Amino acid sequence: MEFFESELPDPSTGELPIPDYNHLPRIGMESRTRDLGREDLEVLLRYECAHRARTPVLQLLAARLRGLRERHQGTGRHRGYGRPAR
Template identity: 45%
Template sequence: MTAPGRSTLPLPDYDHLPIGGLESRVRSLAAEEVEELLAYERTHADRLPVTELLTARLEQLEAGAEPTSGDPGAFRPEQGGGRTGSPVSPATSPQPFSPPPHGTPDQRGKPKGDRT
């Protein structure tokens, strides 16, 4: 089997998926599609955790496991899509303050007592 090209892979943006995202999304693929990904992985990055994951899933499918329902192009947690920015609001933020001045010309030194 020749390795498929990036544009024909069963999972879009396969090269950019973190292993956690790949693990959940590969469950929706048939054995032939997992074989395609495995061939692509072995000829390109050949990352051991990814090849182990794909090999294990392929073995599960060959042992009778069925692909789970789901869309390989569905929302991925790694895309974000949630809120961004700080959860702090003006109501929960502290009052602004300025640090005390140190060594400014208008702040005169005070005597330390009798130093004679």
């Protein structure tokens, strides 16, 4: 499953935005990931892909990222660089 365009190294557990991430069940992650930004979600997604690959967790993180992208597109911005050219 390929989510990322760049070839950044996989994050280590010390770089994760959620303490004790490895010990959280999926249910615990739902509330802990709700307020994370794009970069933090991407770090978790990279880590999960490289280390645990739990399908329900991958789906949760990918859905959170999609939600952020959809909200961002709804603001009238185009990929963070202002309004699209007309």
